[in-house]
Amino acid sequence: MYVAVKGGERAIENAHALLAEDRRGDTGVAELSVAQIREQLRLAVNRVMAEGSLFDPDLAALAIKQARGDLIEAVFLIRAYRTTLPRFGSSRPVDTGTMACSRRISATFKDAPGGQVLGPTFDYTHRLLDFRLAAEGQALPRPATADPVAGPVPHITSFLNREGLIETDRPGDDLPPDLTREPMELPAPRALRLQAITRGDEGFILSLAYSTQRGYGRTHAFVGELRIGTVAVEMDIPELGFAVEIGEVELTECETVNQFTGSKTEPPQFTRGYGLVFGQTERKAIAMSLVDRALRWKELGEDNTGAPAQDEEFVLMHADNVQATGFLEHIKLPHYVDFQAETELVRKLRAEGAARCQEAAE
Amino acid sequence: MTVFVPPPDLQDRRTWMGLLARARPERLAELVPDEPDSGPVILRQPEIGTVMVQGRIGAAGSPFNLGEMTVTRCSLRLESGAVGHAHVQGRSKDHARRAALVDALMQTGRAAQLRRDVLEPLLRDEADRRRARAEKAAATKVEFFTLVRGEDR
Numbered sequence: 001m002y003v004a005v006k007g008g009e010r011a012i013e014n015a016h017a018l019l020a021e022d023r024r025g026d027t028g029v030a031e032l033s034v035a036q037i038r039e040q041l042r043l044a045v046n047r048v049m050a051e052g053s054l055f056d057p058d059l060a061a062l063a064i065k066q067a068r069g070d071l072i073e074a075v076f077l078i079r080a081y082r083t084t085l086p087r088f089g090s091s092r093p094v095d096t097g098t099m100a101c102s103r104r105i106s107a108t109f110k111d112a113p114g115g116q117v118l119g120p121t122f123d124y125t126h127r128l129l130d131f132r133l134a135a136e137g138q139a140l141p142r143p144a145t146a147d148p149v150a151g152p153v154p155h156i157t158s159f160l161n162r163e164g165l166i167e168t169d170r171p172g173d174d175l176p177p178d179l180t181r182e183p184m185e186l187p188a189p190r191a192l193r194l195q196a197i198t199r200g201d202e203g204f205i206l207s208l209a210y211s212t213q214r215g216y217g218r219t220h221a222f223v224g225e226l227r228i229g230t231v232a233v234e235m236d237i238p239e240l241g242f243a244v245e246i247g248e249v250e251l252t253e254c255e256t257v258n259q260f261t262g263s264k265t266e267p268p269q270f271t272r273g274y275g276l277v278f279g280q281t282e283r284k285a286i287a288m289s290l291v292d293r294a295l296r297w298k299e300l301g302e303d304n305t306g307a308p309a310q311d312e313e314f315v316l317m318h319a320d321n322v323q324a325t326g327f328l329e330h331i332k333l334p335h336y337v338d339f340q341a342e343t344e345l346v347r348k349l350r351a352e353g354a355a356r357c358q359e360a361a362e
Numbered sequence: 363m364t365v366f367v368p369p370p371d372l373q374d375r376r377t378w379m380g381l382l383a384r385a386r387p388e389r390l391a392e393l394v395p396d397e398p399d400s401g402p403v404i405l406r407q408p409e410i411g412t413v414m415v416q417g418r419i420g421a422a423g424s425p426f427n428l429g430e431m432t433v434t435r436c437s438l439r440l441e442s443g444a445v446g447h448a449h450v451q452g453r454s455k456d457h458a459r460r461a462a463l464v465d466a467l468m469q470t471g472r473a474a475q476l477r478r479d480v481l482e483p484l485l486r487d488e489a490d491r492r493r494a495r496a497e498k499a500a501a502t503k504v505e506f507f508t509l510v511r512g513e514d515r
Contacts, residue, residue: 055415055431056452086411088433088449093416093425100492102499110506118502146503148496155421169423176416176426190419191426198428232380233431235413239447242372245380246433247451249415276417278429 037061046279052078101229114153200319209287217307263301387457408455
């Protein structure tokens with residue numbers, strides 16, 4: 001148990017001043033601006049927005065600067081800030097079918113209508129360090145342009161739908177549960193699981209997804225479609241009595257297509273896993289869809305093999321890196337009273353043990 | 363003299379409110395400079411908050427909560443009685459105030475002028491931005507070929 005302690009004010013103040021100096025680093029090197037972080041470390045910004053569960057690139061960039069690049073600390077700062085804001089309401093569900101895509105690929109359909117668009121990807125780069133980036137002020141390559149496809153591009157999995165080869169999601173408009181408002185209760189409906197996973201730690205979700213690929217709750221996933229782009233956010237405004245667009249957010253969406261041999265009630269067909277994450281966050285979105293699918297074993301009548309990714313409680317209760325960090329790191333704070341009690345106990349046990357040995361020897 | 367102004371068409375108003383919400387705050391400030399004359403009555407001071415963004419399970423199923431976004435809102439009333447509302451993404455109070463002001467003015471006799479001087483430039487900016495992005499993405503479109511493998515021969 002952590003017990004409040006007094007004292008140390010001056011040491012704490014000095015530690016914070018030292019932190020500020022270390023954060024700045026060598027003053028001979030230009031200071032990093034929040035705008036530079038927002039523009040040039042955009043994938044870090046995206047991760048902080050996704051796990052901080054707040055879409056605001058400027059705030060995420062500020063948090064990264066303040067946290068000295070420690071992204072979990074930055075997520076913590078964003079979560080803390082969020083709690084100070086009133087919530088005006090909920091948006092209408094975003095329509096990813098109307099996404100203005102800057103990337104859209106499918107691993108299952110070579111000739112997807114609307115085409116495969118690589119976008120700004122690390123894929124097919126050679127992963128060799130580019131020392132030209134170490135030299136400042138070099139000319140940028142000019143990206144080529146081409147005529148875009150007019151209008152929204154349809155979801156690729158909808159083509160499987162036409163043959164009835166893939167399960168369909170029942171549209172609904174129920175108010176989804178919100179784990180930021182009510183404590184999470186298990187078993188959790190899929191909507192709640194998706195909320196927990198989309199804000200969960202990327203490393204944790206990635207590892208769980210990887211474990212399913214290696215055989216711990218295997219689901220044979222293919223990426224049916226991965227798309228990245230912006231969607232409009234619409235909200236009903238009570239004063240007006242109608243919905244207006246209040247802005248747009250960048251999202252990454254992943255739909256996996258998974259083998260399913262059928263059950264007592266369902267014919268053999270493909271099933272789906274779903275990932276949707278703030279920002280260009282492709283690894284997370286793919287991982288999310290694999291973990292989502294693994295957690296659906298009960299609903300689909302599959303076997304529970306005891307794999308971690310099938311264990312809803314294990315996944316949902318350990319995915320949040322702010323909770324995990326809070327509990328993990330609190331053990332470094334003063335536990336003097338606790339520890340004193342433990343020390344007393346060990347001394348007592350040792351004394352009793354020694355006394356017993358003596359008796360036996362006599 | 364009172365000029366009769368018909369109530370704005372709902373769809374029209376939704377369109378301009380969306381456009382104002384998506385505008386860059388600096389650009390809107392350029393297009394809508396502060397007017398020193400009698401200001402509108404502020405009904406709701408610009409206030410920063412959040413909106414929970416929802417997605418749909420599998421893109422088409424039931425909604426789920428994806429995460430929040432920052433939003434600033436503001437409401438004001440002109441001397442003429444026209445009331446303007448704004449809910450705009452981000453934390454710029456000036457953005458929300460200007461958006462609410464334009465929303466109100468669009469319901470007055472100044473609508474045509476504002477459409478020309480504010481809405482149309484914003485629309486052009488947005489269309490240019492979107493087209494530029496779409497054209498660059500389109501240039502990365504690939505055609506994958508499946509190669510015939512040895513055992514197929």
